[in-house]
Amino acid sequence: xxxxxxxxxxxxxxxxxxxxxxxxxxxxxxxxxxxxxxxxxxxxxxxxxxxxxxxxxxxxxxxxxxxxxxxxxxxxxxxxxxxxxxxxxxxxxxxxxxxxxxxxxxxxxxxxxxxxxxxxxxxxxxxxxxxxxxxxxxxxxxxxxxxxxxxxxxxxxxxxxxxxxxxxxxxx
Numbered sequence: 001x002x003x004x005x006x007x008x009x010x011x012x013x014x015x016x017x018x019x020x021x022x023x024x025x026x027x028x029x030x031x032x033x034x035x036x037x038x039x040x041x042x043x044x045x046x047x048x049x050x051x052x053x054x055x056x057x058x059x060x061x062x063x064x065x066x067x068x069x070x071x072x073x074x075x076x077x078x079x080x081x082x083x084x085x086x087x088x089x090x091x092x093x094x095x096x097x098x099x100x101x102x103x104x105x106x107x108x109x110x111x112x113x114x115x116x117x118x119x120x121x122x123x124x125x126x127x128x129x130x131x132x133x134x135x136x137x138x139x140x141x142x143x144x145x146x147x148x149x150x151x152x153x154x155x156x157x158x159x160x161x162x163x164x165x166x167x168x169x170x171x172x
Contacts, residue, residue, distance in 0.1 A: 029127045029143060032078070032088040033065070037127075037145040041080045051159055056081045056152065058089070058159075068092065069102040074138070079156055087144035087153060096133035099141060103131060130157065 030036055035043045047059040058079040066073040072093045079087035092099045100118050104110065107129070110118035121128035131141045142157040 029129075031085065032143060033076075035078060035085055037086065037147065038084050040083045041078075041085070043085070044078055047078070050077055053156055053159065054152065056086070056148075056156055058087075058156070068099075068141075069105065071099055071102045079144075081148055081152075084147070085145075086148035087142060087156060089157065090141040090143075091134070092139045092141065093137070094139060095137055096131065096139040099139045100131055103129070103141065128153075 031039070041047065041057070041059060044059055044061050046062040048062070049057050050060050051058050056079050058077040060075065060077055064076045066076070068090060073090055074093045075089075075091040077089045078085060079089065094102075096116060096118075100110065103118075103120070107120055110120055110131075111122050112119045117130055117132040119128065119130050126146050127143065128146065129141065129143045131139060134140050140157065142153070144153050
């Protein structure tokens, strides 16, 4: 009876550790810099549309903090699908390796690496992040909610401000 009790206890402990490890792989963010996923564009405050694709419009805040951790940013764009925030794109004036180190200080090691792209999140996460090199000395981090269509998210990540003109040039 004692050996059965020990075996059950050990199996329970292993199961708990396994669940804890699985939960640790979940990458979750509720939004970015005070704007939650799903909020309307007016939550940004003063902002200007920089590009749109289909029903997604990306904005740049007038007074954005252009630093992420210790890394200098050249641009931050907040993207809204049908006026619901679904993605944030950060362009950094540092190489991909430096920004990966910066991001993993807070969010842990990437879940996957494919070529020059490091990814956080996965099927168990409601948020994804993809960090890739845009040149030898610059990188781009896209953080997005799983509410956006994945192929559309990939197309938007590749856009630079001005690539696709905004249909409306009104600032918020």
